[in-house]
Amino acid sequence: VPYVHQDPKDSTRYAGDFFQAGLGLPDRDFYLIADDKFKGIRASYVAHVQKMFELAKIDGAAQKAKSVLELETALAQVQWDKVENRDPVKTYNAYEPAKLAEVSERIDWPRYLDATGYGALKQVLISQPTYVAGFGKLLDSRSLEAWKTYLAWHVINAHAELLSAAFVDEDFAFNGKILNGQQEQRPRWKRGVEGIENALGEAAGQIYVQRHFPAENKARIEQLVKNLIAAYAVAIDGLEWMSADTKKAAQEKLSKFTYKIGYPDVWRDYAALEVKAGDSVGNAQRAAVFGYEREIAKLGKPIDRKEWHMTPQTVNAYYNPEMNEIVFPAAILQPPFFQADAEDAVNYGGIGAVIGHEISHGFDDQGSQYDGDGNLRMWWTAEDRKKFEALGNALAAQYDAYEPVKGYHVNGKFTLGENIADLGGLTIAHSAYLKSLAGKPSPVIDGFTGDQRFFIGWAQVWRRKYRDENLLNRLSTDPHSPSEYRCNGVVINVPAFGTAFEVKPEDKLFRAPEQRIKIW
Template sequence: MRFKTFARVFWAPGALSALLLTSCATSSQSQDSGTQAAANKLGVEVKNFDTSVRPQDDFYKYVNGNWVKTTQMPSDRARYGTFIELADKSEAALKLIIEEAAAVKDRQKGSDTQKVGDLYESFMDTQRIETLGVEPVRPELQRVAALKSADELPELLAHFYRSGVQSPLMVFVGQDAKQSTRYIVYANQSGLGLPDRDYYFKQEPRFTEVRAAYQAYVEKLLTLAGEKDAAAAAKAIVALETTLAEKSWDRVKNRDREATYNLKTVDELEQLTPGFSFKRYLKAVGAEATPGVIVRQPDYFQALAQVLKSTPLPVLKQYLTYKVLDSYAPLLSKGFEEAHFAFRGRTLQGQEEIRPRWKRAVATVEEGLGEVVGKLYVERNFSPESKKRMKELVDNLRVAFKQGIDQLEWMSPATKAQAQDKLSKFNVKIGYPDKWRDYSKLEVVAGDLVGNVKRATAFEVQHDLDKLGKPIDRTEWGMTPQTVNAYYSSTMNEIVFPAAILQPPFFNPEADDAVNYGAIGGVIGHEISHGFDDQGSRSDGDGNLRDWWTAEDKKAFEQRTGMLVEQYNGFKPIDAMTVNGKLTLGENIGDLSGLTVAYKAYQLSLDGKPAPVIEGFTGDQRFFFGWGQIWRSLFRDDYMRQMLLTDSHSPGPYRVNGVVRNMPEFYKAFDVKQGDPSWLPPEQRVKIW
């Protein structure tokens, strides 16, 4: 099943990690109020420190080492940490809201309560789901079986796009990156069942094992659906996907916003894909109003047309049959659900157990009716005071970033003026939307889980298609308020902070400012810095992709970012696999520049006065503690392998250690000297913004 997703996030889609900040004081009931107040003001969980490690040697371990040693990974998780803990808290809050709706006996048809309650109960009704078996997707399987030739693929793939079934291509509606005042259709490669193209080709033993397990998984789903020769079909399907993977762009190339901007008319796109009519495809999707199509990987689409033409029809039908089953397996009877988890949860990510059903049901409601439950979440869990304080922090960070631009020694006045113009046009959204989504056209039917998810997917697709030809909706959010995350949009030129991330340890109203500037201040700075990372910096203040740099400044910028790439290429989290410095460059720039500007903002907040020493820690030390403790995390080995190949974010330890060793302020705060593991010679330290 596939609901709407968004590209630019602070963490990674599907990889939210979190923690609820608690007092660093003891749990003794006899503790006096003064000690408790001091602990709250400190805002740092010193119980998680590993004082056997010096901060100069490994700052991440110093701040989080005891937590890493004593925390057990939940059996239903592939990763765990601060983001996940807060996500669990958000999930529990949503459960109360959703179960209240489900408890209403006579729910008025078409009401939000009816939709929430019926969608939740349709997921929880395991007896009905088991009785139905594969029947809920039988109409989709029959559509595939009725395919008479490859010429009929445009309409079938368009139908699958609207119903949430993966195919070798996908389209979506977004702002035109070079004309940000209009919406347009983008076309993107798709169709792979493994997490990344490299999974099909890497020869290390673990990847060989994963490919064998994947073919067995494909065979299992086909067998459950009654395929006569499932083994042969699975082999052919994996071979077809391998061909698609060979033609697919890798993730580093897909980060290049210029390379992936290829504006074509529909007629030009039709000529690019002889044998596959994009004109018919777009008509069947309902995207005829698009002013053109931005093709992200032109040579992939050219190759895809040839692949579809040369692949025997029976193999295409087997492939599409499998895609239907794989896309909907978590919503079907136990055999499908268990097979899906065994491969996608246990084999790919190392999870020991599937998540409890109620949690998966809550996630389904949240994805399908996100702002319906989000509105109630905000009413119960987010205060106006938090929004006001957050706005003050954002304003302070913007002032610090403005000053930072003026003080850059490597940038010319001409480029500085362009950067300041862009910064002045940043839009900021905090907590929740000013205008809530209208779900009145979404039908939810009691007992019809697959149908409900299909309709929710089609509802989201239509919501986007309806934008074509209309003015840009600047009130829209790309995340729900209950999401523990944040993001920057280059075409909107805006930074967005949902309500759920605005709580400890990211934002603690009771804590001293130093910790808040290091934590949520670093997050704010991270998102602002995305507007000036290696890709975000290609857009101007109006959200248009254009080069506003002088040649000399661009060269100086790339020299600094190149140094950062090399630094992160040297980090080795597991086996022979290292962090991909080019894939993670944008996020690493966001971390380094974000924390740098957050530190500057913290110093400005002191207004020339010395920061207080609390529990023996200086203000600068507490600032860095704030950043360090939000990244504590655990990863299973298989999940780490997947992350290193697919995620544009570095693992938690390097989001701490990789950043602080480039900041002179850290050296001063913790007396880092030459010879210490955190030491970098001054000429090797990177400062970008």
């Protein structure tokens, strides 16, 4: 699929990129893992595709469903895995349009580039060239009828939630129940709200901000961000494993961090989007075209540094390495992450650690490969990079051992960026909390010391229950570790946690000092 973003090697301009896609199941693992659980999911998928074809009154539904699985399996076999796709250097492959035939002669590149809106570009990026080559071979080795069937399925699948009740129910029976363990469908009004979010996210966000995000919250978070960045600067200087040259470069990058809090300064204009009452499918299609054309229109224009990639009502945050910015939507600036009436320890353990997490993404295994201007450039000394990667390997090995579903482990390499960010974020947040005390002892409240309340604040933000089906899905698709390990996998490496709760060798969350991992 085409997507537009800043050029990783020239962050002053937008690039047109292609990224692998085309599967109906969540990840290539679902097609390639040969155990009974995944075989069962594939059998259920074929039955689901058949049922949807029958509802669409397409003849030969049973055989066509098998054809879909066969073709998607062939696509999965040539796709890159989730660890490879995290490598920003490996996935940066630039081509002049005339040279794209070297990737695949089977694709009519001039026609395809014109259709995607890339026709005027002098350079195109392909994230996974071998996938494109493999896809080209499949165009020849599979029949036209197989491709027609595949495309028909994806049209149905893309619109299923907006069709009649029979389609909606069947879609939920597979994607909700089988893939995620959900027991009942969400109310229709919630699904309607999701549709508005997808099509008119910032328009809804303006209402959300007016109702739920007072100005004083923004001011408090801005001060927290400044405190966390200052604490990070101190931490970098104190690292024992990093040389002076790399520290200087890291400080330079940190000094160029920018941040956005709450909501955009400039709201998105939806005037050109036509919305018709009673035409949910048409509205969704027009919204998709509107969004796509908005992205294509960026090509050749200056970088929009005021743009947000999340809506204000999203309970999340992000770091954008190409912009070197951290962004905190209004909705995450509420309990349990941020409590306006709570004392500092709890908020530093909650939103403070989240802020530290996003800063740390600038220095995780991926983000650390970009400089302060957002360019993919190695600013480390070779020796320091080796030390950093050794620490990352140790953290990956720790998480590899976690087994949230019997027989299925966390992938430490896939989740490494988030695990580094969690560990760095909590460590820096605790340093910032101590600095905020200005040398004064923190009060004991409800029998808990300041440090204890800090770590309780951290634990509170990760309270969550999963069903096994959803966990299995996440292990293949989510670069975050399950919440239990995002909490406990971090605190065992933080000395202040052991001290605060007097953790002893016989306790589950004890880790010997020499085994603790400290990266940032």
